[in-house]
Amino acid sequence: MEKVAVIGASGYTGVELLRLLSGHPQAEVVAVTSRQYEGMPIGRVFPSLGGYFDLVCEAVDIESIAARADLIFTALPHKSAMEVIPDFLNAGCKVVDLSADYRLRDRQVYESWYQTHSSPELLAEAVYGLPELYRSQIKKARLVANPGCYPTSVALGLAPLLEGQLIACDSIIIDSKSGTTGAGRGLKEASLYCEVNEGFKAYGIASHRHTPEIEQTLSQLAGESIQVSFTPHLLPVDRGILSTIYASQTNDYSTAELLDIFHKRYADEPFVRVLPEGQLPNIAYVRGTNLCDIGLVADERTGRVIIVSVIDNLCKGAAGQAIQNFNLICGIDERCGLSAAPLFP
Amino acid sequence: MEKVAVIGASGYTGVELLRLLSGHPQAEVVAVTSRQYEGMPIGRVFPSLGGYFDLVCEAVDIESIAARADLIFTALPHKSAMEVIPDFLNAGCKVVDLSADYRLRDRQVYESWYQTHSSPELLAEAVYGLPELYRSQIKKARLVANPGCYPTSVALGLAPLLEGQLIACDSIIIDSKSGTTGAGRGLKEASLYCEVNEGFKAYGIASHRHTPEIEQTLSQLAGESIQVSFTPHLLPVDRGILSTIYASQTNDYSTAELLDIFHKRYADEPFVRVLPEGQLPNIAYVRGTNLCDIGLVADERTGRVIIVSVIDNLCKGAAGQAIQNFNLICGIDERCGLSAAPLFP
């Protein structure tokens, strides 16, 4: 039984981590922290969790928590995460960080999109926690940078094509749509029910912080520097990301041929489902799970391939992938605690 | 490992049964039937289930299915259910029936609200599958009549008060609100997205078929004949029932005193959560689970008690309770396959 702590448990990523951990047979949650709700039972912060945990939110006391926990999930905003992670590492804990603080290899890129980095020496050590690409490194990692939600959906949707050099690297356009949990639980007018419901909008066009993370992974896959157009949108649903990805083919592969390449690439992946020709994914069919569903169409008229990739942003896009990484680090079966079927409807 | 079949697998109750059974360590699904989708893999009927089952929808062949399965879940409409259940029983199977066909003890009552009953001899044998009230009988049952969704929420909300004779039996008013999965997956204009979304309505006032089922259970609890006013409403959400129940107190108990009675009554029940004073339930906090959350307030001004009872209509109101009954019948831990925490948000 691995002892874990959740730092920053009162956001949507926190409650999703706890939901999944409550059913994980080899993880025991020994501490949850929340500045806002310090002293309150977690089952009161999230009535959904009532009866599942006998834990009270505490302040972040690294020494005390490190004495109890072997592995730390940090579900904090960027900047707050790097303020505690080096100390947890020094105290002997392993860390799966769900913030953006250790995802970018290049300190300058990080600092141009975020702010000064206080522990740049860890950037080289941190492993980017996308198991379908970096499984062997994750197993040996002390610090895993859990990927962003949009980048996860994009990397899995493009990996087989970039690895096979099947698309023109300067042609990639990514049109992504995310459920509202992606905006977090903070109090913003734009997150109010009546502002989101029955609405739909794009935001952060050509300026979203997930752009450099996407480009880092795609460049690594292609072996050359890639720049993309990335447009996120806000969906009036709780959960789910759907990325529609456009790229020009370098060959004339048919839909069936391309699907075959995807099927082979992901044959042994427990969480990727490549859909048969004629079927397209829907965020509703992966709800609550660590699954990524992928469909695609080759458009003969324009020579482009259009890939549609779908995940649950809170699960494969955050907490589920964090637990997948936890399993890998601890030598547990990768699917452990993550095998429940999607909740539909 | 118990071998089970799901008869009528292509509706919302069917997919929920399969979702729960996919994670049940002691159940193996050996057959699924669907008239509409005969010959289609169940993972194509419900893409959410892709990869979880290697089953193809078949027609209902009782002999063939009974040869493979020990226990049958019938997720058929009323009337269709009683057309196959006697034969499954004769073939040696046990049956958990999710339709209304065997819920009412009194054949005449059944026939006045539904139609002629073709196997009235089974009405006396069938056990009403509400474990919190009839656990010991369920354990020995051959045929369990799984309760309706509204009646489940009402019975659990009123049982402690009726058992303790704490309310006037002629004063009960039940105002219930159900998510749209309760309307089923059939093609009706009223079930279209644009007819339901951003709408809210009452329906079946003073004429809903769950009324006699509610009255049967409440009368049994009270030891006298009870008539209620019951008004169902359609909520623009997928899942969840919330019943707001009004009754006149026979004593002057305070909120705290009444909650104490509920706490004691449900202390050993794994699926009932009685909320502390000042807290009220929300359908969002039981989503996807077999839980029933109950809150209440004693209104000193009017002498009434107002109880709010909440379940997931597809789970504790249908498929979850069916599996709870399956566990009881088979001597499995009652919580088996039903312990996952609610999906919030």
Place this chain on the structure above:
Amino acid sequence: MEKVAVIGASGYTGVELLRLLSGHPQAEVVAVTSRQYEGMPIGRVFPSLGGYFDLVCEAVDIESIAARADLIFTALPHKSAMEVIPDFLNAGCKVVDLSADYRLRDRQVYESWYQTHSSPELLAEAVYGLPELYRSQIKKARLVANPGCYPTSVALGLAPLLEGQLIACDSIIIDSKSGTTGAGRGLKEASLYCEVNEGFKAYGIASHRHTPEIEQTLSQLAGESIQVSFTPHLLPVDRGILSTIYASQTNDYSTAELLDIFHKRYADEPFVRVLPEGQLPNIAYVRGTNLCDIGLVADERTGRVIIVSVIDNLCKGAAGQAIQNFNLICGIDERCGLSAAPLFP
């Protein structure tokens, strides 16, 4: 052309007033105020209004605004409203107040549910702005207390029965459900999209501030003191209130007889639609309008009548009714600016 100002324009009631006023042929909006958005064009605060008004949000300067406007709509929270209304009256303006500050006749009742009243001398003068009950007084009023949303739906649903002494006064139970605009535009965790969406809950049981307002109107209609049970709920929709009202009949009227009484009572009312037998209202069918739809069923089994009354909480429950009152005060056709058909779907 009447010159009007909207004090507190940046909430949902404010934007609804402006939406309706933009199409009102006899009203000209000369000022809008907002503390939060002072200096910002109203078409930037609400992009929906872009191009409809050439107004910038200003601070509340009573002298300046009174010099420009004849009639003031106050769309402020209670307490804030009574801080400015006496001064607007003294400056010669008429006022339609959408807050709760002048709705209750009895100062003590007000102060026990809200706080100390700073201008109690106006309580006797203020006219309760429910035209279907108090039309003649409204026409002559200087200060109209625009009714609350829940109380409007309840008063219209019960008026014919109480006027005709057709129900037992101690038997009234009101189960109301409101869209989320009713919770306002303030930043509260409970108003976030992901907290409301796919959820449903009761709140303020036996303690909601609209209770004394409801009881004041019903008592006046009945000619005797009435106490009710009133339970509000929060619906995951933007707009709409549906109140399901239960009462014991003093006679044995049938559904048809009761509907006939309602039809006669409301025959000349432009905004009340009494539905034919067998039809029940839906909030979706009054969206964006000043309509109140009413359906009912007499339940012979229990001797109760169940009335379902439906309005748009922002319109007939707030801004629409305020404009109806404005029309009456100014001698304009009552329907002016309020005749657009509902937006469905």
Place this chain on the structure above:
Amino acid sequence: MEKVAVIGASGYTGVELLRLLSGHPQAEVVAVTSRQYEGMPIGRVFPSLGGYFDLVCEAVDIESIAARADLIFTALPHKSAMEVIPDFLNAGCKVVDLSADYRLRDRQVYESWYQTHSSPELLAEAVYGLPELYRSQIKKARLVANPGCYPTSVALGLAPLLEGQLIACDSIIIDSKSGTTGAGRGLKEASLYCEVNEGFKAYGIASHRHTPEIEQTLSQLAGESIQVSFTPHLLPVDRGILSTIYASQTNDYSTAELLDIFHKRYADEPFVRVLPEGQLPNIAYVRGTNLCDIGLVADERTGRVIIVSVIDNLCKGAAGQAIQNFNLICGIDERCGLSAAPLFP
């Protein structure tokens, strides 16, 4: 006063036409037809319209209707529309057709995407009813082919760029998202509430029938043949289309420069709102109106321009534009009946 008829009144386009016509001061609806609801008052088919029309659904009797109406709105599916339109024209009526039957100039293109055309001789005469592009022709038309919803959002979003030859014609990618009214009111499993709610999917990739219509208009604007990638998606909202459009710039214009071009192009258009730099459109801000909101960003890194164009699919995308065309044909002010502000929230 112009006398009009709505052929095919029982769908979502039909009810939207009637909603708008109910408030149009110069249109009188003299007939509504519906095969499914023949003999039923339209206020019963759509309770929202109760009290607004004293009309009963009739069968399509061309002679009878043509004797009463001057202009016909056909809100029928393609194929059904061309079965009646020639006769209405022969009977001396003018026609605004909301189907796809007369939108494509080229009979072969029509027949390759739809089916055999039964009145191809009218294709040359029919005017494509996008007033911002073809206003003068519409004024003189006898038959107006009202544009599709997606094509409307795309044409308005790209017209200034194509007219100015500012983008590479082979680089256009259109990622569109539509509310569910776009799927119509027919009974399909995919249109059920529980299938759509909390879901999101792409459909018809590289094969949607609006593709040739889009390409026809864009080619005409550019003066050369254009092929696009067009991907529609289904949004869990009632109304609204948002199209995110990507194209490579031929120059290096900044966001401000491009917006300036749009502002000039649409300066006199009553229904197009070009948003200031830094602001992006939301479908919620045009709900219920004939408005098209457009925002854009020049992405210096990739040399692309990303345009976001938003309409209400039922209004500017169908019924509203039809009334705009009706106004033009009849010499009425183009804004007549279409000036109400958006319903927000």
